[in-house]
Amino acid sequence: MQIFEGYVSESSFDEVYDNEKHIRACWKDIVSDIENAGLELLKEKQAEIDWHLKESGVTYNIYNNYDKPTNRSWSLDPIPFVIDGKEWEKTKKGLQQRAKLFNLILKDLYSEQKLIKENIVPAEVIFGHKGFVTEVFDFGYKEDFNLYFYATDIARGPDGKMWVINDKTQAPSGLGYAIENRLTMNVVANELYPHISIKKLSAFIEEYKALLKELTGGDSSKAVLLTPGPYNETYFEHAYLSSFLEIPLVQGQDLLTKNGAVWLKSLSGLKRVTTLLRRVDDRFCDPLELRNDSRLGVAGIVEAMRENNLNMINPIGSAILENIGLNPFMKKIAQYFLKEDLILPQIATWWCGQKKELDFVIKNLNKLVIKKIDRSENIKVYFGKSLSFDERENLIELLRQSPYKYVAQEEIDFSTVPYYENGKIEPRNAVIRTYSLRKNSDYSVMNGGLVRMSATKDGLMVSSKNGGISKDLWILGEDNIAINPINTLKYTPYVETSIHKISTLKAENLFWLGRYLSRSISTTRLILHVIKQITNFYRYEIVTSKESQIILQNALTHMTMTYPGFMDTKNKKNLDVFPMIEITSVIKETYRSGSLSSTISMLSNSNMSLKDILTIESSKLFEKIQTEWHVFSSRKGDSTLVVANELDTFLIYLMAYKELVHESIFKEQGLILYDIGYKIEDALLLTSKARSMLCLKLDKSIGYDVLEGMLNSIESFNAYRAHYKSSLNLKNVVDFLILNPQFPKSLMYITQNLLKEFKLLPKAKTTSTSYEKVMLKAEVLLKSIKIEELIQITEEEGVYVELDKILSQISDLFLECSNEFSNTYFSHYDE
């Protein structure tokens, strides 16, 4: 006994030691395994765990502000929470009973309301709670309106029994983290705990899949997981669960309702959805009937339920069960519905809506904890004993004003478990989240769970939001049923990217990822070129002429559309002398539309939405890009050279990211959309630059400078030299960048290539679609060009009018193509 020597719990119950300091039976093997392993190995295993979690991209997003969610990596303790198999069976019975009761309450409240009519539950506990959704007031009669998935937080009380702390019913979270914890623990368990046998989780996942099959009438492909999106704190888990359950992960914008039913928009058309596993809260599910400011839901969902065309895990309205006001009445409810006593004890709770109880609570405030029955509105908890005189008076005033809104609970000292940190083991309070699933007309409880611990040694509050640490829950014993080895859990990421099935939102994001990435790269290159020109980077024998510099600067303003920019006539003098001020603004100011910073933030939104499709390296790289960009763009006073260096590095990152995108997905899958987006943007930016840089009649030396700038800004100078083996002249450059069908950056090449790619899309037809027609026009236009005619010029004009006209026409055609393409694939309103 060395490691556990210093382990002393001040709680009235410790999981490992009984009051006589004897190790409890179910912990003996674990404790001796830890002692055998020693602190060094424990430390090593902790590092392994950390690495695994990071590698699988396990995060819990925390919001500091809306702009920048911080991805907190998830942390897992190498010591599990151990429960003896026999004790667990008893606990399971209690959880099943509670699940059954909650289902009966749910159905009753949204149908006959016998509980209210027969005075089992006070009307105020229900109608005074925002979780009661009046829009579904009679849905309880529907057969498929049930509490399908239920999470219960339990903890061990001072009497050694498991107590119910909290009930989660509308969209319970944590299952994905529990599974990931188990998979990660499996990695270290072989070495740390070689002889311990525990129950497995896979049976529960199989049951979940079976439930989805049942709810969809045998066709699980009609189920989807509705997530609020990548900025949600548990988005990782949504993506993770959708993989395990093999159903598409969608956002509200991916769905629409018509014919009183819900449809998934996919690239090949609308697909019926009958079952929604949703992680969006009740009130946000339908902007038509529920909260009209919600952008997370789908208009018409409530109607689809009303028409019996949709079932939900869990149905809208379930939030009414997340109601501590029900606790004091659970005993009566259990008798009323089941004629049974409650199996699991709850914390003693007084509902203040009754006079006797309110008086008691006010009298005994010092010993009590006060909470609102509706925690969705306010999760504030008042610890009676630590209130100042004023706070106490204010609280009493609140209680008297709206007594029905509050409950008081006994303050309980929960059990402690050992937790490894910084080379030693300490006791911490822990709460277990358990999961139950509806099966036939009963409930099945997962043999495991998510254990969360208080963040500090004396912390009473356990919450992932405050940044806690987690543990795996181990139920000792063998599984009763043999598990088919095929069904053992394995994490195989499953994301639907087949082009026929990919969801519209993902498809649209892929398209825009292409456009924004192309824009980021082109903008960076052009800015770099302008800066190098300004600082005379290329060390010409003759000093760069001011005139070519100005042409380049104007090209930058045109391309980024950051008007007036360098064209600001009022500020012209200043701009010419101190161009870096304007350039820095075009680089760094996020709120300036068209700036590099703003393009990056758009790119970062697309990247975020595609996180589960792209490789993990691309996520990591992008995180690095964002972090470094943030530092750079918020720094002031960099020298021109430093700015150039930063942009150089940044450009390399972007190129690497581009490469990773190409590696992530096949063309036949969604990559083709990205590619189309990228090419369209490339073409648009190329025409913009060409209009600024190739259409002016210039003196030979300046003209040479500008032509070189044009080629350099798209990294094509060497290619040009290799192709023409001659010095720069306008005719050749136009031929090369616009008409050359072999050069991949030329307008001709892009046009012809797009026409080929369009044929691979799901809606491609033998006749041309609207966006194809536009590109065919562009091809005809390009083929009709005779360079000599374009670069003829009359003395007085100073501009190659014909060239400019053609470029402008082509640019319009590409824009039109982009719009038509979006209309065809990303909106489905006419289907």
Add this chain to the structure above:
Amino acid sequence: MIYDLYHKTEFNYQSNVSFSHNIARLKPKVTPYQKLLEFEMKITPEVYESYAFTDMFGNNNTHMLIREPHQSLCVIGKSKVEIFLELIEEYLHTARSNSITYESALKRLSHFHSSDLYAKPYLFESDLIPYGSQKIKTYALESFHKNRDLFEATHEFMERIFHDFKFVSGFSDITTPVEEIFEAKKGVCQDFAQFAISALRSIGLPAKYMSGYIETLPPEGEEKLFGADASHAWFAVYIPNAGWVEFDPTNNMIPKDQHILLGSGRDYNDISPLKGVVFSSGGSQLSVMVDVRKAKV
């Protein structure tokens, strides 16, 4: 009394809308005192599909999906409604005699009483109507003394609102906070109704938002112009042992056969005549036209 009602609600969008889900509540509620003789609803552009349902508050809802590109959505409800004055007077007479004191009402509401249960949803704050501040409570309590008959007290409370508040249009909209209305002591019918409801709920009484119409008469000798009316709003209070009693603080009267009920709820949101979710960029503008007139027999 029989009325012909015409209620047009129109959304005008800044840009083309290709897909929109809407809910219209333009079909008047049927009550023991009000019968719906005829009803028709006209929607432009044509709806792709529609579903009718009755909500928890007994209001008639029509869910409509429009799928052709449109720049405006116009929904017209035309109804013929008969109101039974004798029945209303009979009801009010009984209610008045069964009314109890404010104190007994509070006491009864704090206990289980099966006939009070369905008044309870109207006891609490709703999305548009929060509880009033201490100032508002004090204002209300001037009428509600412990031993005062609740019917009488509410009647006086209505009168005070009528005298203390000025009817001024353009000052407020449906989202103007009750406190602001109270401070300024001005607003329109829905403001007075919401203020009264907030005050009543704050002092422990269930109160309901009533939405409908009232017949207005043109100046003497002039012909009534079509569409010169407006939607109207008033409130109802729940008197245990007596039932719901309606009051109209804008006109200082107890609604009888001049008021036609469209529907009721916890606040305006439960009975807004037209709401929708559109897929388009840009905003929308709402315009309304109402006509109420006695039916030609």
